[in-house]
Amino acid sequence: MDIVFRGGAMEVGRSCIEVRSDNSNILLDCGVKLSENNPEYPILNKIYPDAVFISHAHLDHTGSLPILSHLHLHCPIYSTSMTRALTKELLKDSLKIGMEEHRELPFNKGDINRILHHHKNVEYGKTYFMRDFEYTFFDAGHIPGSASIYLNYANNRKVLYTGDIKLSKTRLTKGADLSFCDNDIDVLIIESTYGDKNHPDRKQLEKEFLNKVKETVERRGTAIIPAFAVDRSQEAILMLSDLNLDNPIYLDGMGIKITEIMLRQHPKYIRNHKKLKRVFLNTYTVESDERHYVMRDLKENGGVVVSTAGMLNGGPVIKYISNFWNDPKSSLIFTGYQVKNTAGRILLETGKFPIGEMVIKPKFEISFYEFSAHAGMDELRTVVKKANPENLIIQHGEEEPINTFKEWAIGEGFNTFVPKLCDKIKI
Numbered sequence: 001m002d003i004v005f006r007g008g009a010m011e012v013g014r015s016c017i018e019v020r021s022d023n024s025n026i027l028l029d030c031g032v033k034l035s036e037n038n039p040e041y042p043i044l045n046k047i048y049p050d051a052v053f054i055s056h057a058h059l060d061h062t063g064s065l066p067i068l069s070h071l072h073l074h075c076p077i078y079s080t081s082m083t084r085a086l087t088k089e090l091l092k093d094s095l096k097i098g099m100e101e102h103r104e105l106p107f108n109k110g111d112i113n114r115i116l117h118h119h120k121n122v123e124y125g126k127t128y129f130m131r132d133f134e135y136t137f138f139d140a141g142h143i144p145g146s147a148s149i150y151l152n153y154a155n156n157r158k159v160l161y162t163g164d165i166k167l168s169k170t171r172l173t174k175g176a177d178l179s180f181c182d183n184d185i186d187v188l189i190i191e192s193t194y195g196d197k198n199h200p201d202r203k204q205l206e207k208e209f210l211n212k213v214k215e216t217v218e219r220r221g222t223a224i225i226p227a228f229a230v231d232r233s234q235e236a237i238l239m240l241s242d243l244n245l246d247n248p249i250y251l252d253g254m255g256i257k258i259t260e261i262m263l264r265q266h267p268k269y270i271r272n273h274k275k276l277k278r279v280f281l282n283t284y285t286v287e288s289d290e291r292h293y294v295m296r297d298l299k300e301n302g303g304v305v306v307s308t309a310g311m312l313n314g315g316p317v318i319k320y321i322s323n324f325w326n327d328p329k330s331s332l333i334f335t336g337y338q339v340k341n342t343a344g345r346i347l348l349e350t351g352k353f354p355i356g357e358m359v360i361k362p363k364f365e366i367s368f369y370e371f372s373a374h375a376g377m378d379e380l381r382t383v384v385k386k387a388n389p390e391n392l393i394i395q396h397g398e399e400e401p402i403n404t405f406k407e408w409a410i411g412e413g414f415n416t417f418v419p420k421l422c423d424k425i426k427i
């Protein structure tokens, strides 16, 4: 068996792994790496997949799927129904943004439609057969619908791909199902985003976050909360519901549509579906033509708005920043990791923010709470120890976390590989 790393090796982004046996050829994920300049795609030459298995809907795992269609590589795409529904929205949005920015994209709308058409539904915990292997998806606890993927080749080669994984539960997700560890795993392909770092205590972090929001509202300022459309927007409104504020909680941007999709899909993908439904009903969703009134209300009375984009690279959050940057009573409260070179990271590091031609130095308070959807260092080590694989492959990480993780794994006696782009590992 050969495992070829066509993306996501020694990097975060464009995850794409080819698993080749004598009788089948499958791809695990097919993502894109969105950087400041041009997007980077996986290396897709000389590839003839029989199927693609998708771990979850984030674009760094799905963003290059339409390229397969563009290259006439038509094959079934397997994922949970939640992943399909979210992927549809995210792919359409990425096409829209690409066109608005006049970027040349390697696919078109027809390619996205064809990809969605080729979708096949997979349920958690059910074993299915294909050619020379069986496969099972396990809840990965990362975002709703996310999966770790187990491939069993005639009980001879057992491969487990974690995808992005989170062990502990959040307001939205239940935490990963690690029952795949009961099988004798031959090859464990694991993510390593936080291979060198543990997360702060979540409860404590939530408390500090909510205190910051409360302080802002009490001084009649506006708490602007940038949040990713998938996962963090929903978590933010769930947390904010604890505050029982008199002011409305506004939700703006793509998070609205994503929440509606999450509520429409089967409740099993959401930890507390009923609560999310109730909280969403009590949240004021902002349409673009009424944003003007919302701004006025916030200016007069203060309040809270949760809006995309989470890293300030576009979206309605920019409009709120433009309106409140000069107000020292207001605050900008980050809720997630800011990738290098994004406007959010630059603002955090320099205190400066570009709006159109201008560079402003906001007067509002800026604070940062990293609500991660990934396993921390110790949790990743727990997965490895529990799965106890013959071979360990570390990917989906930057150099430092990978190296720390690798040193630990070698010290524990695991046969460890850290592939580089296009490396082929023979098992």
Ligand SMILES: [Zn+2]
Binding pocket: 056, 058, 142, 164
């Ligand atoms: Zn992800």
